[in-house]
Amino acid sequence: MASEMASEMFSKENPIFASFMVCAGALALKMAVPVFLTIYYRTTRKAFANEEDVKMADPEGKKELEIKTDEDVERARRIHLNDLENVVPFLVLGFFYITTNPPACCSTTLFRVFTGARFLHTIVYWFGIRQPSRGLCFLTNFGINIYMAVKIIMYYM
Amino acid sequence: MASEMASEMFSKENPIFASFMVCAGALALKMAVPVFLTIYYRTTRKAFANEEDVKMADPEGKKELEIKTDEDVERARRIHLNDLENVVPFLVLGFFYITTNPPACCSTTLFRVFTGARFLHTIVYWFGIRQPSRGLCFLTNFGINIYMAVKIIMYYM
Amino acid sequence: MASEMASEMFSKENPIFASFMVCAGALALKMAVPVFLTIYYRTTRKAFANEEDVKMADPEGKKELEIKTDEDVERARRIHLNDLENVVPFLVLGFFYITTNPPACCSTTLFRVFTGARFLHTIVYWFGIRQPSRGLCFLTNFGINIYMAVKIIMYYM
Numbered sequence: 450m451a452s453e454m455a456s457e458m459f460s461k462e463n464p465i466f467a468s469f470m471v472c473a474g475a476l477a478l479k480m481a482v483p484v485f486l487t488i489y490y491r492t493t494r495k496a497f498a499n500e501e502d503v504k505m506a507d508p509e510g511k512k513e514l515e516i517k518t519d520e521d522v523e524r525a526r527r528i529h530l531n532d533l534e535n536v537v538p539f540l541v542l543g544f545f546y547i548t549t550n551p552p553a554c555c556s557t558t559l560f561r562v563f564t565g566a567r568f569l570h571t572i573v574y575w576f577g578i579r580q581p582s583r584g585l586c587f588l589t590n591f592g593i594n595i596y597m598a599v600k601i602i603m604y605y606m
Numbered sequence: 607m608a609s610e611m612a613s614e615m616f617s618k619e620n621p622i623f624a625s626f627m628v629c630a631g632a633l634a635l636k637m638a639v640p641v642f643l644t645i646y647y648r649t650t651r652k653a654f655a656n657e658e659d660v661k662m663a664d665p666e667g668k669k670e671l672e673i674k675t676d677e678d679v680e681r682a683r684r685i686h687l688n689d690l691e692n693v694v695p696f697l698v699l700g701f702f703y704i705t706t707n708p709p710a711c712c713s714t715t716l717f718r719v720f721t722g723a724r725f726l727h728t729i730v731y732w733f734g735i736r737q738p739s740r741g742l743c744f745l746t747n748f749g750i751n752i753y754m755a756v757k758i759i760m761y762y763m
Numbered sequence: 764m765a766s767e768m769a770s771e772m773f774s775k776e777n778p779i780f781a782s783f784m785v786c787a788g789a790l791a792l793k794m795a796v797p798v799f800l801t802i803y804y805r806t807t808r809k810a811f812a813n814e815e816d817v818k819m820a821d822p823e824g825k826k827e828l829e830i831k832t833d834e835d836v837e838r839a840r841r842i843h844l845n846d847l848e849n850v851v852p853f854l855v856l857g858f859f860y861i862t863t864n865p866p867a868c869c870s871t872t873l874f875r876v877f878t879g880a881r882f883l884h885t886i887v888y889w890f891g892i893r894q895p896s897r898g899l900c901f902l903t904n905f906g907i908n909i910y911m912a913v914k915i916i917m918y919y920m
Contacts, residue, residue: 458773459615459705467762470702474759477699481752484691498684505737527812533690533847534798540698541854542791545784548773580819595795602788605781616772616862624919627859631916634856638909641848655841662894690847697855 458548468557469543472564476540480532482571486525494519528574532567535590539563539597546597549604563593615704625714626700629721633697637689639728643682651676685731689724692747696720696754703754706761720750772862782871783857786878790854794846796885800839808833842888846881849904853877853911860911863918877907 461467490496495512496519497503507514543560570586572578618624647653652669653676654660664671700717727743729735775781804810809826810833811817821828857874884900886892 461762466705470705470758470762473698473702474755474762477695477751477755478759480695481748484748499681499731499734501734501737501740524813529691533694534843537694537698537847537851538791538794538854540695541787541851541858544698544702545787545858548780548784574813577813577815580815583813583815591795591798594791598788598791601784602792605775605784605788618919623862627862627915627919630855630859631912631919634852634908634912635916637852638905641905656838656888656891658891658894658897686848690851694851694855697852701855701859 463547465547465551465553465556469547469560472560473540473543475564476536476567479568479571480529480536483525483529483532486575487522487529490519490521490525494522496522524575524577528571531570531574531587535587535594536567538594539590542594542597542601545601549600551600559593559596563590566590566593620704622704622708622710622713626704626717629717630697630700632721633693633724636725636728637686637693640682640686640689643732644679644686647676647678647682651679653679681732681734685728688727688731688744692744692751693724695751696747699751699754699758702758706757708757716750716753720747723747723750777861779861779865779867779870783861783874786874787854787857789878790850790881793882793885794843794850797839797843797846800889801836801843804833804835804839808836810836838889838891842885845884845888845901849901849908850881852908853904856908856911856915859915863914865914873907873910877904880904 457463459466491498491502492506495506495514496517497506497514498516500516503514503516504510506512543563546556566586566589570583570590573583573586614620616623648655648659649663652663652671653674654663654671655673657673660671660673661667663669700720703713723743723746727740727747730740730743771777773780805812805816806820809820809828810831811820811828812830814830817828817830820826857877860870880900880903884897884904887897887900
């Protein structure tokens with residue numbers, strides 16, 4: 450039976466896995482948001498990081514564009530980097546966590562809370578809403594990752 | 607039969623999985639390229655980010671080296687960061703995507719196009735080839751990740 | 764039998780997988796260390812990256828805080844980024860590597876050496892211990908990732 454469980458673990462029949470997959474897909478789409486913001490603000494503010502990008506925006510060198518940074522571009526990039534630091538580990542740890550046969554209700558809630566907190570994090574970060582709102586979103590995500598890592602170690606040790 | 611499928615999903619018998627594994631390995635090796643470039647240019651240009659690295663290059667403090675940045679080092683680092691933003695999500699999403707039983711021909715093509723576009727992206731980025739060549743490589747990678755995320759959500763929801 | 768193997772591959776019964784899971788959990792917890800260091804030094808040194816963080820530390824604008832960088836914060840962030848560049852690929856590649864049915868003793872040793880070298884890397888990096896100690900830790904991690912990528916390609920090609 451354990452073997453049967455394992456073979457169906459990574460399929461639609463496992464509601465925990467299905468719930469995780471939906472959250473993972475939603476988080477991947479959310480990670481596209483800072484990418485769009487970066488591209489949009491790099492283009493409109495003419496804040497490019499590479500010579501060849503400057504040349505495309507100003508092929509004849511008339512506008513005297515230079516490589517520069519822009520606060521909104523940097524903010525979008527910080528959101529993106531924060532996603533790399535939290536969402537990508539979640540995608541991996543969540544998947545590993547599923548192999549520990551966690552209780553269904555508890556783990557699907559965990560995945561949804563993480564996903565909700567991450568969407569909120571991006572909104573709060575982008576609009577610079579007063580702290581500690583961003584801190585709380587971050588701590589929710591961070592805490593869930595830590596929790597899953599501890600559970601994985603306890604189960605497999 | 608569904609169960610039988612699942613048990614062989616992550617093995618050599620599944621041509622989609624085998625194709626994905628080869629692409630994943632190739633992409634991991636490609637990610638080593640900006641690492642080598644960074645190390646090479648940090649050493650030859652004496653552009654170090656840490657005091658202890660400066661000390662190794664100049665143990666007696668005679669050359670008066672200082673922490674500094676170098677444009678080629680920064681370019682190599684931007685390539686590396688871009689890989690983290692695109693290749694790592696692909697490795698995770700591609701694996702999840704395989705569990706949705708996608709059509710074989712379509713998905714192996716998807717994996718190969720992603721891999722090819724990423725190799726091109728590094729070449730184009732490193733040599734600063736005129737835009738929009740880098741933009742097109744990036745959009746190919748980005749689009750494939752978005753496509754897989756949408757497919758995963760649609761299958762598991 | 765191949766099918767039976769596969770169905771039990773991602774379970775406690777597979778000692779290679781169990782060993783990998785413990786290492787993965789430990790590495791995820793280790794990745795929390797630079798996060799705590801960043802938060803601690805950002806707060807004590809008042810080195811914030813966002814306007815809203817400055818406002819929380821100085822709600823009435825009396826202390827005339829400004830957005831600034833701090834060398835210890837930057838060092839903690841470089842540790843974190845280095846983890847994203849090496850640990851996250853390891854978590855993915857190690858998992859893929861397990862599907863190639865590697866010899867048990869060899870692969871558990873590989874996982875443990877990677878984990879040990881990464882813990883050392885953080886200690887050595889944080890305290891700025893003289894080079895090439897950090898370089899050697901890094902090369903160990905980097906080499907193991909390259910080795911696994913090559914093995915994955917050879918097995919599935």
